[in-house]
Amino acid sequence: MQADDIRRLFPGLQNTIYLNTATMNVGCAPAREAYERALERWSAGRFDWAEAELAGEDARAMFAEIVGCTAGEIAIVPAVSAAAGIVAANMPSAKRGENVVVAENEFASNYYSWLLLQERGYQVRTITPGGEGVSAEEFERAADGGTRLIAVSAVSSATGYRADLNAIGQIARSSGAWFFVDACQAAGAVPLDVARDGIDFLAAASHKFLLGSRGMGYLYIRRDLLDALHPVGPGWKAARKPAESFYGPTMDLSRTASKLDASLAWFPAMADQAALNIFRRFGTNALLERNSRLSLRLRNALRAEGLSFQPSSDDNRSTIVSVQVDDTSAVAARFRGANVLASLRAGRIRLAAHFYNLEEEIDRVAELIGLPE
Incomplete structure (x- = not known):
C-alpha cells in the first residue's frame, strides 16, 4: 500500500489539506460514482x-x-x-x-x-x-x-x-x-x-x-x-x-x-x-496502522513547535488532536490562506487525521499553528 494509491481515490484533496474528518470525511471517488449511477437510474x-x-x-x-x-x-x-x-x-x-x-x-x-x-x-x-x-x-x-x-x-x-x-x-x-x-x-x-x-x-x-x-x-x-x-x-x-x-x-x-x-x-x-x-481493498489493519503513524507524526510535529495539545498521554491518543492556541482567529486565517480545513471545538483547534492525509501535510499544519502571532 502506497499513499499515492489511496490519494487517487480522493481527487478532491488535490489542493486541500483536510484535517476535519471528525466532522465529516472527504467523499471518495467510488462513493461519488455510486451516487451518480443511482441518480442517473433514478x-x-x-x-x-x-x-x-x-x-x-x-x-x-x-x-x-x-x-x-x-x-x-x-x-x-x-x-x-x-x-x-x-x-x-x-x-x-x-x-x-x-x-x-x-x-x-x-x-x-x-x-x-x-x-x-x-x-x-x-x-x-x-x-x-x-x-x-x-x-x-x-x-x-x-x-x-x-x-x-x-x-x-x-x-x-x-x-x-x-x-x-x-x-x-x-x-x-x-x-x-x-x-x-x-x-x-x-x-x-x-x-x-x-x-x-x-x-x-x-x-x-x-x-x-x-x-x-x-x-x-x-x-x-x-x-x-x-x-x-x-x-x-x-x-x-x-x-x-x-x-x-x-x-x-x-x-x-x-x-x-x-x-x-x-x-x-x-x-x-x-x-x-x-x-x-x-x-x-487495502486491509483494515493496514489502514489503521497508517492512521496510527500519522497520529504519532502529528503529535511529534506539534511538540517540535512547542505546542500544548490533548490528549497529552500517548496511551490515550487517537487520530484526533485538540491544540491550545493563543489566538484561534489568527490560526484560522493562516489555515484559510493555506487551504487547510479543521474545526474549532471548546476554544481549541481540532485536527483529525485520516489515512488519506500525507505526512508533509501533517508537518505543514503544525508549522502554521506554531508561527508567532
Missing part, C-alpha cells in the same frame, strides 16, 4: 431498490468485520442517537437504586437518551472529567451494584481522548450493567474489538472515518442480548423475510439484529458499500 425511472438493499447487506457485513463481530449482530440505523434510543427504550422502569453512568461532556447523541431515563426512575450519574477524558477509575467510582448501563465514547469528539474500553467493560460486567459505546470517532480510525472489550452495544455513523455519507449508521448488539430486545418503530425491514412481509396481518420478526433496522436509505447505502470496500 432520473430515468430505472432505479433498482433491490440492488440497493443488497448493497446495504454488504455494508453491514463490512462494518461487522471492522468491529470484530458477525453481520447478524449488526443493525442498520441512521445515526448514533437512533441507536442509543433503541437501547434506552428497551430498559425497563427502574427499581430503587438503579442508575446509569455517563460523562457529563458526552456528545448529545450519547447523552440525551440516557438523561431521559430519569423519567423512568433511573438516577443518571454524570461524571465530571478529571482531566482530558473520563478514566476507567472514574467510572469504577461512579458505578455500583445498581448500575444498569454505562455509556462512553470510544474517542472523544472534543479532545480526541481514547477511552480504555476493556477496563470500562470489566467494570460494567462486575456491576451487571449494559455497556454502550459511541464509536463515531473510532470506527474506521482506530482498532475496535467488541468481543475482547466486553461491549454490549456499539454504534457509529458512517459519515466520518468510515468514509460513507450522512444517513447510514450501524449498531452492534451482543448476540446474547438479541432475544431480549424489541424494535422501536419496526417496519418491513424488521421481518425475518422482508421481501415477503410488506403487509399484515402477521408479524414474523428477524432472529438477528436486523429486526432493529430502520428502513434503508438507498442512495447512502450504495455509497457506503463503495466506500467500505476501500477497507477491504
Whole structure:
C-alpha cells in the first residue's frame, strides 16, 4: 500500500489539506460514482431498490468485520442517537437504586437518551472529567451494584481522548450493567474489538472515518442480548423475510439484529458499500496502522513547535488532536490562506487525521499553528 494509491481515490484533496474528518470525511471517488449511477437510474425511472438493499447487506457485513463481530449482530440505523434510543427504550422502569453512568461532556447523541431515563426512575450519574477524558477509575467510582448501563465514547469528539474500553467493560460486567459505546470517532480510525472489550452495544455513523455519507449508521448488539430486545418503530425491514412481509396481518420478526433496522436509505447505502470496500481493498489493519503513524507524526510535529495539545498521554491518543492556541482567529486565517480545513471545538483547534492525509501535510499544519502571532 502506497499513499499515492489511496490519494487517487480522493481527487478532491488535490489542493486541500483536510484535517476535519471528525466532522465529516472527504467523499471518495467510488462513493461519488455510486451516487451518480443511482441518480442517473433514478432520473430515468430505472432505479433498482433491490440492488440497493443488497448493497446495504454488504455494508453491514463490512462494518461487522471492522468491529470484530458477525453481520447478524449488526443493525442498520441512521445515526448514533437512533441507536442509543433503541437501547434506552428497551430498559425497563427502574427499581430503587438503579442508575446509569455517563460523562457529563458526552456528545448529545450519547447523552440525551440516557438523561431521559430519569423519567423512568433511573438516577443518571454524570461524571465530571478529571482531566482530558473520563478514566476507567472514574467510572469504577461512579458505578455500583445498581448500575444498569454505562455509556462512553470510544474517542472523544472534543479532545480526541481514547477511552480504555476493556477496563470500562470489566467494570460494567462486575456491576451487571449494559455497556454502550459511541464509536463515531473510532470506527474506521482506530482498532475496535467488541468481543475482547466486553461491549454490549456499539454504534457509529458512517459519515466520518468510515468514509460513507450522512444517513447510514450501524449498531452492534451482543448476540446474547438479541432475544431480549424489541424494535422501536419496526417496519418491513424488521421481518425475518422482508421481501415477503410488506403487509399484515402477521408479524414474523428477524432472529438477528436486523429486526432493529430502520428502513434503508438507498442512495447512502450504495455509497457506503463503495466506500467500505476501500477497507477491504487495502486491509483494515493496514489502514489503521497508517492512521496510527500519522497520529504519532502529528503529535511529534506539534511538540517540535512547542505546542500544548490533548490528549497529552500517548496511551490515550487517537487520530484526533485538540491544540491550545493563543489566538484561534489568527490560526484560522493562516489555515484559510493555506487551504487547510479543521474545526474549532471548546476554544481549541481540532485536527483529525485520516489515512488519506500525507505526512508533509501533517508537518505543514503544525508549522502554521506554531508561527508567532
